[in-house]
Amino acid sequence: MHEMSIALAVIGQVEEAAERAGDVTAVRSVRLEVGELAGVVPDSLSFCFELACAGTLLEGAELLADPVPGRARCAPCAHEWAVGMPPSLTCPRCGGAAGDLLSGRELRITAVHWEDGATPAAPTREPIAEER
Structure with missing residues (x-):
């Protein structure tokens, strides 16, 4: 623990x-x-x-x-989203991988x-x- x-x-x-x-x-x-x-x-x-x-x-x-x-930003398209739990690090807009985990x-x-x-x-x- x-x-x-x-x-x-x-x-x-x-x-x-x-x-x-x-x-x-x-x-x-x-x-x-x-x-x-x-x-x-x-x-x-x-x-x-x-x-x-x-x-x-x-x-x-x-x-x-x-x-x-948790929030992430896509490197290719700059879209930001709530990653949620379990975390989703694939951009919901373009399908790219998250470039930055913002919070x-x-x-x-x-x-x-x-x-x-x-x-x-x-x-x-x-x-x-x-x-x-």
Whole structure:
């Protein structure tokens, strides 16, 4: 179950960001972009995240997953389409092979809301993790 390793990596990155920020007392929520082609089962990730947060600064934090649909662009005709699941990488317009997979592989932290000594639920404004 690679969702547990993903959950642990997310927790580690959030803890590092909280440490850099200083006086963080609790993490309330973590928002992720999860591409439909990333091979992640959202319910399994939520379950693993909840288990892995026990005893950490993130205990009780909510995991919010924003799905990102897979999209491709045909190199020969420049048509773009939703690839769906299972992915269809053949252009529905001309039958050519997809030249570019534009989205759908994302797995990144986009926001964290935490409490610190000064301000409750202060959100971060920049991603703290890059695409896997």
